[in-house]
Amino acid sequence: MIRKTQPSAWTASRLTAIAALSVAVVFAVGVALSPQRPAAIAVIGDRADEVRAALGAQQAADPTVTVVLLDRWESLRHLPDIAELCWAACHDRVSGHITLTRMRFGRTRKIVVFHLPSFDNDLGCVAARASQEVIALRADAPSCGTGVSRVPVWILPMGLGRLS
Secondary structure (H helix, E strand, O other): OOOOOOOOOOOHHHHHHHHHHHHHHHHHHHHHHOOOOOOOEEEEEOOHHHHHHHHOOOOOOOOOEEEEEEOOHHHHHHOHHHHHHHHHHHHOOOOOEEEEEEOOOOOOEEEEEEEHHHHOOOHHHHHHHHHHHHHOOOOOOOOOOOOOOEEEEEEOHHHOOEEO
């Protein structure tokens, strides 16, 4: 006679929950133990020298924040790496201020795309928004250029996709 086995308490949903929790814990520990990088900025694109002077920043070789200034959206085709990251947000031209945040352990990098005609070429406002992006990972837009929205795009680590 075959004995009936007791039902297992470890169902698939519990195993999935434990696996997800384990990944979250490993990611949190990795972020907590990663050394902080000093904020460094690079400004590229149209009228970059003027905005860099307004920010009072030196051009960094390994920046944590890259500011991209565009007079025309079509100019983005000359920056294929940024165009690839920005894909839908820049292709659809959803906003004049698009923030791309690439999340990696200790190497989080932010790319901020400004469409200058959206700001009526007000470089002071662009510089104020750019300095806010340098200060914080999740920036609040200053009061200037209120008609131009900010669209954040979070690029997840390990090729897990993007959130916007």
